[in-house]
Amino acid sequence: MSVLVLCDHDRGILAEASLEALTFGRRLANDLGVTCNGVLIGEGADDASTSIASYGADSIYMVEHSLLTDYGPAAWGESLVQLVNETSPIAVLACGTDRGNEVIAHLAATLDAPFVANCLTVDAGNPSSWLMTRVQWGGSLLEDSELSTDQVKILTVAHHGIEAEQTNSSSPGQKESFTPELEESVTQTIVTDRVVLTQGITLSTSPVVVGGGRGVGSAEAFAPLEELAEELNGVVGCSRAVTNNGWRPHSDQVGQTGTRIAPQIYIANGISGAIQHWVGAMAAKNILAINIDPEANMVAKAGYAVIGDLHQVIPAVLEEVKRRKS
Amino acid sequence: MRLLVCVKRVPAPGARINITADEQDVDAAHLGFTTSPHEECALEEAVQIVENHGGEVTVLTLGPAEAEEQLRYAASVGAHHFVLLPVVEADWDPQRTASALTKAVQDLEEGSEPFDLVLFGNESADSGGFQVGVRVAQALSRPMVNGIKGIEMGEGTVTARREMDGGFEVYKMPTPAILGIKEGINLPRYPTMKGRLASKKAEVEVTEPTSEQGGQTRVRLHRPEEKVSETVILGKGPEAAPAVVDLLQELGVL
Ligand SMILES: Cc1cc2nc3c(=O)[nH]c(=O)nc-3n(C[C@H](O)[C@H](O)[C@H](O)COP(=O)(O)OP(=O)(O)OC[C@H]3O[C@@H](n4cnc5c(N)ncnc54)[C@H](O)[C@@H]3O)c2cc1C
Ligand SMILES: Nc1ncnc2c1ncn2[C@@H]1O[C@H](COP(=O)(O)O)[C@@H](O)[C@H]1O
Numbered sequence: 001m002s003v004l005v006l007c008d009h010d011r012g013i014l015a016e017a018s019l020e021a022l023t024f025g026r027r028l029a030n031d032l033g034v035t036c037n038g039v040l041i042g043e044g045a046d047d048a049s050t051s052i053a054s055y056g057a058d059s060i061y062m063v064e065h066s067l068l069t070d071y072g073p074a075a076w077g078e079s080l081v082q083l084v085n086e087t088s089p090i091a092v093l094a095c096g097t098d099r100g101n102e103v104i105a106h107l108a109a110t111l112d113a114p115f116v117a118n119c120l121t122v123d124a125g126n127p128s129s130w131l132m133t134r135v136q137w138g139g140s141l142l143e144d145s146e147l148s149t150d151q152v153k154i155l156t157v158a159h160h161g162i163e164a165e166q167t168n169s170s171s172p173g174q175k176e177s178f179t180p181e182l183e184e185s186v187t188q189t190i191v192t193d194r195v196v197l198t199q200g201i202t203l204s205t206s207p208v209v210v211g212g213g214r215g216v217g218s219a220e221a222f223a224p225l226e227e228l229a230e231e232l233n234g235v236v237g238c239s240r241a242v243t244n245n246g247w248r249p250h251s252d253q254v255g256q257t258g259t260r261i262a263p264q265i266y267i268a269n270g271i272s273g274a275i276q277h278w279v280g281a282m283a284a285k286n287i288l289a290i291n292i293d294p295e296a297n298m299v300a301k302a303g304y305a306v307i308g309d310l311h312q313v314i315p316a317v318l319e320e321v322k323r324r325k326s
Numbered sequence: 327m328r329l330l331v332c333v334k335r336v337p338a339p340g341a342r343i344n345i346t347a348d349e350q351d352v353d354a355a356h357l358g359f360t361t362s363p364h365e366e367c368a369l370e371e372a373v374q375i376v377e378n379h380g381g382e383v384t385v386l387t388l389g390p391a392e393a394e395e396q397l398r399y400a401a402s403v404g405a406h407h408f409v410l411l412p413v414v415e416a417d418w419d420p421q422r423t424a425s426a427l428t429k430a431v432q433d434l435e436e437g438s439e440p441f442d443l444v445l446f447g448n449e450s451a452d453s454g455g456f457q458v459g460v461r462v463a464q465a466l467s468r469p470m471v472n473g474i475k476g477i478e479m480g481e482g483t484v485t486a487r488r489e490m491d492g493g494f495e496v497y498k499m500p501t502p503a504i505l506g507i508k509e510g511i512n513l514p515r516y517p518t519m520k521g522r523l524a525s526k527k528a529e530v531e532v533t534e535p536t537s538e539q540g541g542q543t544r545v546r547l548h549r550p551e552e553k554v555s556e557t558v559i560l561g562k563g564p565e566a567a568p569a570v571v572d573l574l575q576e577l578g579v580l
Contacts, residue, residue, distance in 0.1 A: 010490070071495070073460075073471060096456075098473045098488075101449075105460035105472075114421055114541030117449075117456040131545070136454055141343050141352070143453075144545040151541075156456075188469040193496035195487075202492075208579050232579050240363070243513070250510030256451070257363045257509040265577055274340055286577060288560075288570065297341035303555055304573060308563035316564035320571045321580060 001034040002087065004061075006080060006094035006103060007052055010071065012044025017095035019055045019164035021157045024119075025093055026056030026167065031124055032090060037061060038173070039083060041076050042068045053173025054166050061087075062177045071099065072190030075182060077106025082180040084111070084152055091124075091153040096135075100156050113151040118158040134158070138256030139279040160283075201235055203252065207264045208234025209284070211254060213277075214241035215270015215291065215310055222247065224314045225269060231321050237261060239271050255280035269310040273298030290314070327381030327479070329372040330434070330441040332427060332459070333365040333400065335393040336452045342549075349546035351416045352452070361396045364447030368507035370514040371477060372445055373404040379479055382406040384434065384441070388413060388426055394530050401528035402517035408528055409434065411535035417453055421540025424461035429536050431466065440466075440502040443484060448473050448508045463504040471497050472506035 005025035008015040022038065029036035038057035040048050045062050052060055063079045080103060084092060092107060094100035096118040108115035116132050120142070123131040129148045135158045136143050147153055203209065210229040212222055222236065229236050237254045238247070254261055256276040266284035271277060273289070273296055281287065282301075289302035290310045299305045306313055337354040344353040361369070372383045384407040385400040387393045397408040411426055418426070431444065444466075446459030456472075463470030475494070476487030484503050487494045517525070560569040574580040 074469065101456035102460065102472045105457040106464065108457060109424075109461040109464040112421075114419070115455075115457055116542055117454060136547070137339075137343060137452060138454065139550070140339075141345075142548050142550055144548070146543045146545055147541060148543065149541040188499050189471050189497055191495045192498045194490075194493060195496065196493040199492060232574065234579070243510075246513055250513075253510070264579055265574070272341070275343055276339075286573075288573065289557075299557060301555070302557055304558050304560055306560050306562070306566040306570060308561075308566065312564045313566060313570075316567035317570050320567040321574070324571060324575075324580070 001032070002089045003029040003032065003034060003036050004039055004084065004087065004089040004092045005036060005057065006039045006041075006092065006100065007048060008095055008097050008099045009040065009044065009048040012047030014048045014051060015095060015097050015099070016164070017097050017100065017159045019051070020159065020162055021093055021095035021100070022052065022055040022057060023165045024157045024162055028091065028122060028124060034090060035059070039063065039080065041079050043070055049173070049175060054169065055164060056167045056169070057173050059174040059176055062175050064177055064179055065182050067182045067184070067187055070191040072186060073102045073106055074189045075186040076103045077110065078182060078186055079180045080107045081110045083178055086178070089152060091155065093155050093157060096156040096158050104154060104156050108154045111151060113154055114147055114149055115154040116145055116147050117156050119155050120158050120161040122155065135161070137279070138276065140256070140275045201233075203235055203237055203254070203259045203261060206235045206261070208232040209237045209254070209261050209263045209266045210234055211237040211239070211266060211268045211271055211281070212242060213239040213269065213271030216242065216247070219247040221311070224318060228267070228314060228318055228321070231318065231325075234263070237266075239277050268298050268302065269314065271298050272296050273301055327376055327379045328384070328439065328441045329375060329381065330384045330386060330431065330444045331365070331369045331372045331400070331405070332386050332444070332446050333361045333369065333396055334387060334447070334450045335359050335389045335396045336362055336450065345547045345549065349548065350544060351547065359392070359395065361399065362447050362451035363509040364449065364451070364507055366514045367509050367511050368445040368447055369400055369403065369405060370512045371507060372443070374512065375443070375477070375479060377404075384409065386427065386430055386434075387411070388418070388423055388535055390414070397530050398525040398528060399517070401525035402521040403515055404521065408530045410530050410532050412532060413535060417544065418537070419540040419542040420453070420455035420457045421461065421542070422537045424458045424465070426535035426537035427458065428462050428465040430533065431462065433533070442501045444468075444502070444504045446504065446506045448506045459504060459506045466504070468502050468504050469499045470504040470506070471499070473508050474505045475508050475511045477505065477511070
């Protein structure tokens with residue numbers, strides 16, 4: 001008996017979230033008194049296998065096939081289906097990344113089994129009905145959900161829901177190769193090409209984000225925000241009101257359907273702080289809200305605030321920054 | 327070209343999401359409703375594709391009778407046909423939703439060619455199950471990729487782009503195919519006056535859904551614990567600038 005953890009990797013580079021899923025899987029396996037086994041599929045799987053054992057995989061299934069080249073949801077999904085049929089695990093889980101959720105959805109669809117996405121906790125006390133707490137609304141809301149099935153239990157683990165924890169085990173983790181039978185049709189959805197866009201600091205990793213909302217008023221009015229971001233070696237972010245107006249590209253959007261940021265400081269200018277924006281910003285270590293409305297949700301939730309018109313405050317801040325720099 | 331877009335009606339909460347007393351649903355008493363942003367973009371993409379290649383867009387939703395509002399909105403931005411699968415209970419589980427949508431797609435395709443593309447959102451805005459599109463695709467034996475931010479139609483093929491760290495991946499699939507769309511693929515248009523008028527006349531086909539209960543049941547909704555923080559007001563207006571810059575220096579970002 002086992003818990004199977006699909007480890008998401010890109011040509012050998014393991015998604016950090018996979019280690020969280022492994023940690024989650026190991027704890028679940030301990031609760032159930034079974035083993036926790038990792039699964040690696042596709043090109044570069046060998047490179048990805050090194051760190052997996054130290055996060056709790058008792059053994060690792062290396063899934064190999066000539067059609068398993070680059071990533072492909074159907075190819076990965078079908079491989080996992082066959083591994084599940086072969087090894088009959090109690091549960092299969094993966095991290096709640098784009099790939100993790102997608103492959104697991106394919107597995108669940110093929111088996112016609114339920115799939116609970118983005119779980120934070122699981123109570124596996126009752127064998128035929130597990131209780132999970134899962135994330136809804138991109139993290140603004142939680143749902144307690146019952147998973148009732150006599151089939152294999154299928155779930156993904158919300159990214160950042162738990163911290164990855166290494167085990168003391170020094171054993172290298174036994175590797176077992178598994179070769180599925182794949183039909184040519186799985187290649188219909190395999191990545192055929194990649195385009196690499198080289199960029200400097202990105203919104204998700206920048207230590208400073210200067211955000212603007214509807215209160216900024218126009219595309220042109222972002223100039224002082226850009227200047228401030230540059231002075232602080234940061235980048236500009238924005239709300240959906242801004243992208244909807246065509247003032248900034250969607251790649252600048254912070255929130256549920258945009259980017260999650262986690263800077264040292266987020267300066268939120270003219271942003272009301274709607275819950276869908278907040279879930280993208282809440283991991284910021286510090287938030288400074290600049291808003292004319294002292295009652296704005298962003299002001300209430302921020303650690304620091306300036307009440308006033310951003311069109312006056314930002315130029316004044318810029319001037320002060322330049323004065324101190326010189 | 328025939329395209330189908332699946333959209334879901336969801337509440338549009340502001341600063342906070344309130345929950346009904348029985349903990350089964352979002353309290354939408356004072357809220358407006360909307361289509362999820364991902365699905366709004368899927369709709370826009372479908373309308374643009376038929377503008378460029380000719381054809382028609384059908385929009386399908388499973389939801390309360392009021393979801394007609396989202397279908398009429400779709401009419402106002404250029405969609406052609408509208409199908410509502412009415413349900414009375416709150417949110418169906420994703421397996422059940424997928425089985426009802428699959429049946430509806432099969433009915434819509436009866437006696438004609440399959441839809442060249444069926445578009446979904448990457449995930450629904452509220453329940454975020456990350457699976458309905460994949461389940462429908464498998465039931466219909468069509469290729470499906472989620473997270474799409476670029477589409478190019480070819481002769482019997484579709485090339486789709488998906489974002490990844492520092493670039494994007496390219497998928498080339500035969501049609502009929504199914505794609506899950508992410509916000510950012512386009513900038514959805516606003517309805518025109520003419521579109522608004524057309525939406526009033528649009529005919530909405532109402533079909534009772536058939537489905538089987540899935541294995542996931544809601545027990546209750548609740549809010550994550552919030553950190554309550556005292557906000558330090560650094561000042562009012564431009565006079566606050568020195569205090570702001572002090573803070574930036576303290577945090578070591580200047
Ligand atoms: C399913 C779903 C997903 C969504 N996803 C996202 C998302 O990913 N990201 C996102 O941002 N939104 C998202 N939204 C939209 C969200 O609900 C809000 O509509 C949006 O965040 C509002 O943007 P805003 O704060 O810029 O505008 P508003 O809410 O209009 O706020 C403008 C603010 O600017 C202030 N202001 C005005 N003038 C000035 C001035 N001169 N100086 C200082 N302050 C001023 C006002 O007091 C106000 O607080 C989503 C919505 C839904 C339904
Ligand atoms: N009730 C519904 N009616 C129509 N489409 C839906 C419904 N629920 C989900 N979908 C579609 O399926 C996608 C994925 O949903 P989910 O699996 O819930 O994240 C959504 O973005 C919608 O396009």
